[in-house]
Amino acid sequence: MNLSHEEENNQGLSLSKFESMLKTNKVLFFDSEEFEDIILHYMDTGRLNLAKKALKLALEQHPKSTGLKLVQVELLIFDDKIDLADKLLNELYAIEPTNEEIYIQKANIFSKKDEHEKAIESLKTALQYTDDFADVYSMIGMEYLFMDNLELAKENFIKCLNEDTEDYSSLYNVVYCFDFLDQNAEAVTYLDSFINKNPYSEVAWHQLGRQHYALKNYEKAVWAFDYATLIDETFLGAYLEKAKALEKLRKYQEAIDCYTITMELDDVTSFVLLRVAKCYEKLGNNKEALKYYSKTVHEDPLLDKAWIAITDFYVRQLDFKKALYYVNKAIGIEGDNKLYWKRFASINRALKLYEEAEYGYRRAFELGDTDLDTYIYWADALQYVGDYEIAVEALLQGVENHPDNYEIEYRLAGLYYILNQTKKGKFHLVNALQSNYKNHSILENHFPAIWDKKSIQNQIIKFRN
Incomplete structure:
Protein backbone atom coordinates (compact mmCIF):
# COMPACT_ATOMS: atom_id res chain seq x y z
CA MET A 1 0.00 0.00 0.00
CA ASN A 2 1.63 3.26 -1.15
CA LEU A 3 0.78 6.18 1.13
CA SER A 4 1.21 9.90 0.55
CA HIS A 5 3.33 11.89 3.02
CA GLU A 6 0.16 13.24 4.69
CA GLU A 7 -1.38 9.77 4.90
CA GLU A 8 1.82 8.42 6.46
CA ASN A 9 1.70 11.18 9.10
CA ASN A 10 -1.95 10.44 9.85
CA GLN A 11 -1.24 6.71 10.10
CA GLY A 12 1.69 7.42 12.40
CA LEU A 13 -0.53 9.49 14.69
CA SER A 14 -3.20 6.77 14.73
CA LEU A 15 -0.63 4.09 15.60
CA SER A 16 0.86 6.20 18.40
CA LYS A 17 -2.62 6.88 19.77
CA PHE A 18 -3.53 3.17 19.60
CA GLU A 19 -0.32 1.95 21.26
CA SER A 20 -0.67 4.61 23.96
CA MET A 21 -4.21 3.31 24.61
CA LEU A 22 -2.88 -0.25 25.04
CA LYS A 23 -0.31 0.94 27.60
CA THR A 24 -2.79 2.98 29.68
CA ASN A 25 -5.81 0.66 29.29
CA LYS A 26 -7.92 3.71 28.41
CA VAL A 27 -10.43 3.04 25.64
CA LEU A 28 -10.17 5.70 22.91
CA PHE A 29 -12.37 6.10 19.86
CA PHE A 30 -11.11 5.52 16.29
CA ASP A 31 -13.15 5.67 13.12
CA SER A 32 -13.42 2.45 11.14
CA GLU A 33 -10.95 3.51 8.44
CA GLU A 34 -8.34 4.37 11.09
CA PHE A 35 -8.76 0.90 12.52
CA GLU A 36 -8.41 -0.67 9.07
CA ASP A 37 -5.12 1.17 8.51
CA ILE A 38 -3.84 0.17 11.96
CA ILE A 39 -4.73 -3.52 11.49
CA LEU A 40 -3.28 -3.70 7.97
CA HIS A 41 -0.09 -1.99 9.16
CA TYR A 42 0.41 -4.62 11.87
CA MET A 43 -0.33 -7.40 9.37
CA ASP A 44 2.17 -5.96 6.88
CA THR A 45 4.86 -5.77 9.58
CA GLY A 46 4.15 -9.28 10.88
CA ARG A 47 2.81 -8.21 14.30
CA LEU A 48 -0.28 -10.39 14.20
CA ASN A 49 -1.04 -10.25 17.93
CA LEU A 50 -1.37 -6.47 17.74
CA ALA A 51 -3.45 -6.79 14.55
CA LYS A 52 -5.86 -9.13 16.35
CA LYS A 53 -6.10 -6.83 19.39
CA ALA A 54 -6.85 -3.90 17.12
CA LEU A 55 -9.49 -5.90 15.23
CA LYS A 56 -11.21 -6.95 18.46
CA LEU A 57 -11.46 -3.33 19.64
CA ALA A 58 -12.46 -2.18 16.16
CA LEU A 59 -15.39 -4.59 15.92
CA GLU A 60 -16.52 -3.61 19.42
CA GLN A 61 -16.67 0.05 18.30
CA HIS A 62 -17.92 -0.61 14.73
CA PRO A 63 -19.76 -3.97 14.74
CA LYS A 64 -21.47 -3.38 11.36
CA SER A 65 -18.46 -2.12 9.40
CA THR A 66 -18.07 -4.11 6.17
CA GLY A 67 -14.50 -2.82 5.75
CA LEU A 68 -13.47 -4.16 9.16
CA LYS A 69 -15.16 -7.49 8.53
CA LEU A 70 -13.22 -7.81 5.27
CA VAL A 71 -10.02 -7.14 7.21
CA GLN A 72 -11.19 -9.86 9.61
CA VAL A 73 -11.55 -12.20 6.61
CA GLU A 74 -7.99 -11.36 5.56
CA LEU A 75 -6.72 -12.25 9.05
CA LEU A 76 -8.69 -15.50 9.07
CA ILE A 77 -7.22 -16.48 5.70
CA PHE A 78 -3.75 -15.63 6.99
CA ASP A 79 -4.38 -17.97 9.95
CA ASP A 80 -5.62 -20.72 7.57
CA LYS A 81 -9.12 -20.52 9.07
CA ILE A 82 -10.55 -20.87 5.59
CA ASP A 83 -14.02 -22.17 6.50
CA LEU A 84 -14.66 -19.29 8.92
CA ALA A 85 -13.42 -16.78 6.35
CA ASP A 86 -15.65 -18.28 3.66
CA LYS A 87 -18.70 -18.20 5.93
CA LEU A 88 -18.11 -14.54 6.79
CA LEU A 89 -17.64 -13.66 3.11
CA ASN A 90 -20.98 -15.27 2.23
CA GLU A 91 -22.66 -13.14 4.90
CA LEU A 92 -21.01 -10.01 3.49
CA TYR A 93 -21.98 -10.98 -0.06
CA ALA A 94 -25.64 -11.05 0.98
CA ILE A 95 -25.27 -7.45 2.21
CA GLU A 96 -22.96 -5.96 -0.46
CA PRO A 97 -22.89 -8.14 -3.61
CA THR A 98 -21.11 -5.39 -5.59
CA ASN A 99 -18.18 -4.97 -3.19
CA GLU A 100 -15.07 -5.93 -5.19
CA GLU A 101 -13.12 -6.79 -2.02
CA ILE A 102 -15.47 -9.72 -1.38
CA TYR A 103 -14.49 -11.27 -4.72
CA ILE A 104 -10.81 -10.55 -4.10
CA GLN A 105 -10.92 -12.33 -0.74
CA LYS A 106 -12.90 -15.18 -2.32
CA ALA A 107 -10.09 -15.46 -4.85
CA ASN A 108 -7.54 -15.61 -2.02
CA ILE A 109 -9.45 -18.53 -0.51
CA PHE A 110 -9.62 -20.37 -3.84
CA SER A 111 -5.90 -19.72 -4.34
CA LYS A 112 -5.12 -21.15 -0.89
CA LYS A 113 -6.98 -24.30 -1.94
CA ASP A 114 -4.99 -24.46 -5.21
CA GLU A 115 -8.21 -23.81 -7.13
CA HIS A 116 -6.59 -21.19 -9.30
CA GLU A 117 -9.11 -21.24 -12.14
CA LYS A 118 -11.91 -20.44 -9.66
CA ALA A 119 -9.71 -17.70 -8.18
CA ILE A 120 -9.33 -16.16 -11.63
CA GLU A 121 -13.09 -16.26 -12.24
CA SER A 122 -13.66 -14.50 -8.93
CA LEU A 123 -11.08 -11.83 -9.79
CA LYS A 124 -12.68 -11.31 -13.20
CA THR A 125 -15.92 -10.59 -11.37
CA ALA A 126 -14.06 -8.13 -9.14
CA LEU A 127 -13.00 -6.27 -12.29
CA GLN A 128 -16.66 -5.40 -12.90
CA TYR A 129 -16.87 -3.48 -9.62
CA THR A 130 -13.39 -2.19 -8.88
CA ASP A 131 -11.72 1.15 -9.53
CA ASP A 132 -8.30 -0.38 -8.91
CA PHE A 133 -7.91 -2.41 -12.11
CA ALA A 134 -4.12 -2.60 -11.80
CA ASP A 135 -4.20 -4.50 -8.52
CA VAL A 136 -6.76 -7.04 -9.79
CA TYR A 137 -4.90 -7.62 -13.07
CA SER A 138 -1.74 -8.20 -11.06
CA MET A 139 -3.52 -10.78 -8.91
CA ILE A 140 -4.87 -12.53 -12.00
CA GLY A 141 -1.34 -12.60 -13.39
CA MET A 142 -0.10 -14.27 -10.19
CA GLU A 143 -2.81 -16.93 -10.40
CA TYR A 144 -1.75 -17.75 -13.97
CA LEU A 145 1.85 -17.96 -12.73
CA PHE A 146 0.75 -20.51 -10.12
CA MET A 147 -0.79 -22.49 -13.01
CA ASP A 148 2.44 -22.21 -15.05
CA ASN A 149 0.51 -20.42 -17.79
CA LEU A 150 3.21 -17.88 -18.53
CA GLU A 151 1.59 -16.39 -21.62
CA LEU A 152 -1.65 -15.44 -19.87
CA ALA A 153 0.30 -14.33 -16.78
CA LYS A 154 2.36 -12.02 -18.97
CA GLU A 155 -0.77 -10.68 -20.68
CA ASN A 156 -2.35 -9.73 -17.34
CA PHE A 157 0.79 -8.16 -15.88
CA ILE A 158 0.95 -6.02 -19.03
CA LYS A 159 -2.68 -5.00 -18.47
CA CYS A 160 -1.74 -4.07 -14.91
CA LEU A 161 1.13 -1.88 -16.16
CA ASN A 162 -1.20 -0.22 -18.68
CA GLU A 163 -3.19 0.94 -15.64
CA ASP A 164 -0.29 1.65 -13.29
CA THR A 165 3.16 2.18 -14.83
CA GLU A 166 4.76 2.38 -11.37
CA ASP A 167 3.79 -1.15 -10.35
CA TYR A 168 7.38 -2.38 -10.45
CA SER A 169 6.42 -5.76 -9.05
CA SER A 170 4.34 -6.39 -12.18
CA LEU A 171 7.12 -5.05 -14.38
CA TYR A 172 9.54 -7.57 -12.87
CA ASN A 173 6.92 -10.30 -13.32
CA VAL A 174 6.39 -9.40 -17.00
CA VAL A 175 10.13 -9.67 -17.61
CA TYR A 176 10.24 -12.93 -15.67
CA CYS A 177 7.59 -14.35 -18.03
CA PHE A 178 9.53 -13.20 -21.10
CA ASP A 179 12.71 -14.75 -19.66
CA PHE A 180 11.03 -18.05 -18.81
CA LEU A 181 9.54 -18.26 -22.29
CA ASP A 182 12.94 -17.47 -23.88
CA GLN A 183 11.41 -14.38 -25.48
CA ASN A 184 14.27 -11.96 -24.95
CA ALA A 185 13.78 -10.20 -28.29
CA GLU A 186 10.06 -9.79 -27.55
CA ALA A 187 10.95 -8.46 -24.10
CA VAL A 188 13.16 -5.80 -25.71
CA THR A 189 10.26 -4.75 -27.97
CA TYR A 190 7.90 -4.50 -25.01
CA LEU A 191 10.37 -2.61 -22.81
CA ASP A 192 11.16 -0.19 -25.65
CA SER A 193 7.45 0.66 -25.94
CA PHE A 194 7.12 0.92 -22.14
CA ILE A 195 10.11 3.29 -21.96
CA ASN A 196 8.71 5.44 -24.77
CA LYS A 197 5.78 6.19 -22.47
CA ASN A 198 7.81 6.16 -19.23
CA PRO A 199 11.29 7.45 -20.11
CA TYR A 200 12.28 8.03 -16.48
CA SER A 201 11.64 4.48 -15.28
CA GLU A 202 15.07 3.35 -14.11
CA VAL A 203 13.69 -0.16 -13.47
CA ALA A 204 12.57 -0.46 -17.10
CA TRP A 205 15.96 0.73 -18.38
CA HIS A 206 17.68 -1.77 -16.10
CA GLN A 207 15.48 -4.62 -17.32
CA LEU A 208 16.09 -3.55 -20.94
CA GLY A 209 19.82 -3.77 -20.28
CA ARG A 210 19.41 -7.27 -18.88
CA GLN A 211 17.54 -8.39 -22.01
CA HIS A 212 20.21 -6.95 -24.32
CA TYR A 213 22.82 -8.73 -22.20
CA ALA A 214 20.95 -12.03 -22.59
CA LEU A 215 20.92 -11.44 -26.36
CA LYS A 216 24.68 -10.72 -26.23
CA ASN A 217 24.10 -7.14 -27.42
CA TYR A 218 26.61 -5.88 -24.88
CA GLU A 219 26.99 -2.36 -26.32
CA LYS A 220 23.22 -1.83 -26.10
CA ALA A 221 23.21 -3.36 -22.63
CA VAL A 222 25.76 -0.80 -21.43
CA TRP A 223 23.71 1.98 -23.08
CA ALA A 224 20.55 0.88 -21.22
CA PHE A 225 22.32 0.49 -17.87
CA ASP A 226 23.79 3.97 -18.38
CA TYR A 227 20.29 5.45 -18.55
CA ALA A 228 19.25 3.53 -15.42
CA THR A 229 22.19 5.01 -13.48
CA LEU A 230 21.60 8.49 -14.91
CA ILE A 231 18.04 8.41 -13.56
CA ASP A 232 19.10 6.89 -10.23
CA GLU A 233 22.76 7.49 -9.38
CA THR A 234 22.50 5.00 -6.50
CA PHE A 235 21.14 2.10 -8.58
CA LEU A 236 23.54 -0.58 -7.39
CA GLY A 237 22.18 -3.40 -9.57
CA ALA A 238 22.52 -1.33 -12.75
CA TYR A 239 26.18 -0.56 -12.00
CA LEU A 240 26.87 -4.25 -11.38
CA GLU A 241 25.18 -5.34 -14.59
CA LYS A 242 26.91 -2.58 -16.55
CA ALA A 243 30.28 -3.74 -15.23
CA LYS A 244 29.56 -7.32 -16.33
CA ALA A 245 28.62 -6.09 -19.82
CA LEU A 246 31.81 -4.01 -20.01
CA GLU A 247 33.80 -7.13 -19.14
CA LYS A 248 32.18 -8.89 -22.09
CA LEU A 249 33.33 -5.97 -24.27
CA ARG A 250 36.85 -6.36 -22.81
CA LYS A 251 36.68 -2.83 -21.42
CA TYR A 252 38.22 -3.97 -18.18
CA GLN A 253 39.26 -0.61 -16.74
CA GLU A 254 35.76 0.78 -17.28
CA ALA A 255 34.36 -2.33 -15.62
CA ILE A 256 36.66 -1.77 -12.63
CA ASP A 257 35.43 1.82 -12.41
CA CYS A 258 31.82 0.55 -12.28
CA TYR A 259 32.61 -2.05 -9.65
CA THR A 260 34.37 0.66 -7.61
CA ILE A 261 31.17 2.75 -7.62
CA THR A 262 29.23 -0.23 -6.19
CA MET A 263 31.78 -0.46 -3.36
CA GLU A 264 31.19 3.21 -2.60
CA LEU A 265 27.39 2.78 -2.65
CA ASP A 266 27.18 -0.31 -0.45
CA GLY A 335 35.14 -31.52 -1.50
CA ASP A 336 32.54 -32.93 -3.87
CA ASN A 337 33.32 -30.68 -6.82
CA LYS A 338 34.72 -32.76 -9.70
CA LEU A 339 36.25 -29.70 -11.38
CA TYR A 340 38.29 -28.88 -8.27
CA TRP A 341 39.62 -32.43 -8.10
CA LYS A 342 40.52 -32.28 -11.77
CA ARG A 343 42.51 -29.09 -11.13
CA PHE A 344 44.16 -30.80 -8.16
CA ALA A 345 45.13 -33.71 -10.43
CA SER A 346 46.42 -31.47 -13.24
CA ILE A 347 48.55 -29.43 -10.85
CA ASN A 348 50.06 -32.56 -9.28
CA ARG A 349 50.70 -33.92 -12.77
CA ALA A 350 52.59 -30.72 -13.63
CA LEU A 351 54.62 -31.21 -10.43
CA LYS A 352 55.27 -34.85 -11.46
CA LEU A 353 53.48 -36.05 -8.31
CA TYR A 354 51.79 -38.93 -10.10
CA GLU A 355 50.29 -40.76 -7.12
CA GLU A 356 48.52 -37.57 -6.04
CA ALA A 357 47.52 -36.87 -9.66
CA GLU A 358 46.05 -40.38 -9.98
CA TYR A 359 44.03 -39.83 -6.80
CA GLY A 360 42.72 -36.52 -8.12
CA TYR A 361 41.59 -37.96 -11.45
CA ARG A 362 40.01 -40.92 -9.67
CA ARG A 363 38.03 -38.58 -7.36
CA ALA A 364 36.93 -36.50 -10.36
CA PHE A 365 35.73 -39.67 -12.10
CA GLU A 366 33.92 -40.88 -8.96
CA LEU A 367 32.14 -37.51 -8.82
CA GLY A 368 30.87 -37.87 -12.39
CA ASP A 369 33.63 -36.51 -14.65
CA THR A 370 33.56 -38.41 -17.95
CA ASP A 371 35.75 -36.10 -20.05
CA LEU A 372 38.15 -37.85 -22.42
CA ASP A 373 41.23 -36.16 -20.96
CA THR A 374 40.31 -37.34 -17.46
CA TYR A 375 40.47 -40.99 -18.52
CA ILE A 376 43.68 -40.45 -20.49
CA TYR A 377 45.61 -38.55 -17.80
CA TRP A 378 44.28 -40.85 -15.09
CA ALA A 379 45.61 -43.88 -16.99
CA ASP A 380 48.92 -42.08 -17.67
CA ALA A 381 49.35 -41.38 -13.95
CA LEU A 382 48.60 -45.01 -13.12
CA GLN A 383 51.12 -46.11 -15.74
CA TYR A 384 53.79 -43.85 -14.19
CA VAL A 385 53.31 -45.49 -10.79
CA GLY A 386 53.26 -48.98 -12.33
CA ASP A 387 49.60 -49.84 -11.80
CA TYR A 388 49.12 -51.16 -15.34
CA GLU A 389 46.07 -53.32 -14.69
CA ILE A 390 44.20 -50.48 -12.94
CA ALA A 391 45.21 -48.19 -15.82
CA VAL A 392 43.56 -50.65 -18.22
CA GLU A 393 40.39 -50.62 -16.07
CA ALA A 394 40.33 -46.81 -16.16
CA LEU A 395 40.67 -46.77 -19.95
CA LEU A 396 38.00 -49.44 -20.43
CA GLN A 397 35.61 -47.20 -18.48
CA GLY A 398 36.65 -44.43 -20.84
CA VAL A 399 35.75 -46.61 -23.83
CA GLU A 400 32.13 -46.70 -22.60
CA ASN A 401 31.85 -42.93 -22.95
CA HIS A 402 34.30 -42.46 -25.84
CA PRO A 403 34.14 -45.58 -28.05
CA ASP A 404 36.77 -46.02 -30.79
CA ASN A 405 38.83 -43.07 -29.56
CA TYR A 406 42.37 -43.47 -30.91
CA GLU A 407 44.05 -41.94 -27.83
CA ILE A 408 42.45 -44.57 -25.61
CA GLU A 409 43.05 -47.38 -28.12
CA TYR A 410 46.81 -46.68 -28.45
CA ARG A 411 47.17 -46.65 -24.66
CA LEU A 412 45.19 -49.86 -24.25
CA ALA A 413 47.39 -51.50 -26.88
CA GLY A 414 50.58 -50.45 -25.09
CA LEU A 415 49.34 -51.53 -21.66
CA TYR A 416 48.16 -54.94 -22.86
CA TYR A 417 51.54 -55.55 -24.50
CA ILE A 418 53.26 -54.60 -21.22
CA LEU A 419 51.00 -57.10 -19.43
CA ASN A 420 51.95 -59.74 -22.03
CA GLN A 421 48.36 -59.96 -23.25
CA THR A 422 49.49 -59.88 -26.87
CA LYS A 423 46.17 -60.81 -28.44
CA LYS A 424 44.34 -57.95 -26.74
CA GLY A 425 47.25 -55.61 -27.43
CA LYS A 426 47.14 -56.36 -31.14
CA PHE A 427 43.33 -55.94 -31.21
CA HIS A 428 43.54 -52.42 -29.75
CA LEU A 429 46.56 -51.50 -31.86
CA VAL A 430 44.63 -52.38 -35.04
CA ASN A 431 41.66 -50.35 -33.77
CA ALA A 432 43.93 -47.38 -33.10
CA LEU A 433 45.69 -47.55 -36.48
CA GLN A 434 42.38 -47.84 -38.31
CA SER A 435 40.96 -44.92 -36.37
CA ASN A 436 43.95 -42.57 -36.67
CA TYR A 437 47.19 -43.81 -38.24
CA LYS A 438 48.84 -40.36 -38.14
CA ASN A 439 49.01 -40.30 -34.34
CA HIS A 440 50.72 -43.68 -33.88
CA SER A 441 53.55 -41.70 -32.24
CA ILE A 442 51.39 -41.91 -29.05
CA LEU A 443 52.63 -45.48 -28.79
CA GLU A 444 56.25 -44.43 -29.30
CA ASN A 445 56.07 -41.58 -26.75
CA HIS A 446 54.25 -43.48 -24.00
CA PHE A 447 55.53 -47.01 -24.54
CA PRO A 448 59.08 -46.78 -26.00
CA ALA A 449 59.94 -50.37 -24.95
CA ILE A 450 56.87 -51.70 -26.77
CA TRP A 451 57.51 -49.49 -29.79
CA ASP A 452 60.77 -51.26 -30.63
CA LYS A 453 59.14 -54.69 -30.83
CA LYS A 454 59.40 -56.15 -34.34
CA SER A 455 55.75 -57.31 -34.33
CA ILE A 456 54.61 -53.75 -33.53
CA GLN A 457 56.74 -52.23 -36.28
CA ASN A 458 55.47 -54.82 -38.77
CA GLN A 459 51.88 -53.95 -37.88
CA ILE A 460 52.54 -50.21 -38.35
CA ILE A 461 54.36 -50.80 -41.67
CA LYS A 462 51.43 -52.91 -42.82
CA PHE A 463 49.02 -50.00 -42.23
CA ARG A 464 51.40 -47.48 -43.73
CA ASN A 465 51.54 -49.46 -46.95
Missing part, protein backbone atom coordinates in the same frame (compact mmCIF):
# COMPACT_ATOMS: atom_id res chain seq x y z
CA ASP A 267 29.19 -2.76 1.63
CA VAL A 268 32.02 -4.41 -0.26
CA THR A 269 31.11 -7.93 -1.40
CA SER A 270 33.34 -10.86 -2.24
CA PHE A 271 31.65 -11.09 -5.67
CA VAL A 272 32.72 -7.55 -6.62
CA LEU A 273 36.26 -8.02 -5.27
CA LEU A 274 36.60 -11.21 -7.29
CA ARG A 275 35.39 -9.51 -10.49
CA VAL A 276 37.82 -6.62 -9.96
CA ALA A 277 40.67 -9.09 -9.47
CA LYS A 278 39.82 -10.87 -12.72
CA CYS A 279 39.65 -7.53 -14.57
CA TYR A 280 43.09 -6.52 -13.32
CA GLU A 281 44.46 -9.88 -14.40
CA LYS A 282 42.97 -9.39 -17.88
CA LEU A 283 44.73 -6.00 -17.99
CA GLY A 284 48.02 -7.75 -17.16
CA ASN A 285 48.28 -6.01 -13.79
CA ASN A 286 49.11 -9.11 -11.75
CA LYS A 287 50.06 -7.14 -8.66
CA GLU A 288 46.62 -5.52 -8.35
CA ALA A 289 44.94 -8.78 -9.38
CA LEU A 290 46.61 -10.70 -6.57
CA LYS A 291 45.81 -7.89 -4.14
CA TYR A 292 42.09 -8.17 -4.94
CA TYR A 293 42.11 -11.96 -4.97
CA SER A 294 43.56 -11.78 -1.45
CA LYS A 295 40.90 -9.25 -0.42
CA THR A 296 38.23 -11.61 -1.76
CA VAL A 297 39.24 -14.57 0.40
CA HIS A 298 39.74 -12.24 3.38
CA GLU A 299 36.19 -10.93 2.90
CA ASP A 300 34.74 -14.44 2.55
CA PRO A 301 37.13 -17.27 3.53
CA LEU A 302 34.46 -19.87 2.66
CA LEU A 303 34.03 -18.70 -0.94
CA ASP A 304 35.49 -21.68 -2.81
CA LYS A 305 35.24 -19.86 -6.15
CA ALA A 306 37.71 -17.27 -4.87
CA TRP A 307 40.24 -19.90 -3.84
CA ILE A 308 39.86 -21.52 -7.25
CA ALA A 309 40.35 -18.15 -8.95
CA ILE A 310 43.67 -17.74 -7.11
CA THR A 311 44.54 -21.34 -8.03
CA ASP A 312 43.96 -20.58 -11.71
CA PHE A 313 45.94 -17.34 -11.39
CA TYR A 314 49.01 -19.25 -10.19
CA VAL A 315 48.51 -21.98 -12.79
CA ARG A 316 48.67 -19.28 -15.47
CA GLN A 317 51.86 -18.05 -13.81
CA LEU A 318 53.17 -21.68 -13.91
CA ASP A 319 53.64 -21.47 -10.13
CA PHE A 320 52.22 -24.91 -9.45
CA LYS A 321 53.35 -25.16 -5.81
CA LYS A 322 51.28 -22.13 -4.85
CA ALA A 323 48.43 -23.33 -7.07
CA LEU A 324 48.42 -26.64 -5.17
CA TYR A 325 48.13 -24.80 -1.84
CA TYR A 326 45.09 -22.83 -3.01
CA VAL A 327 43.29 -25.70 -4.76
CA ASN A 328 43.50 -27.62 -1.49
CA LYS A 329 41.78 -24.65 0.20
CA ALA A 330 38.92 -24.87 -2.32
CA ILE A 331 38.60 -28.65 -1.91
CA GLY A 332 38.52 -28.18 1.86
CA ILE A 333 35.37 -26.06 1.38
CA GLU A 334 33.67 -28.05 -1.38
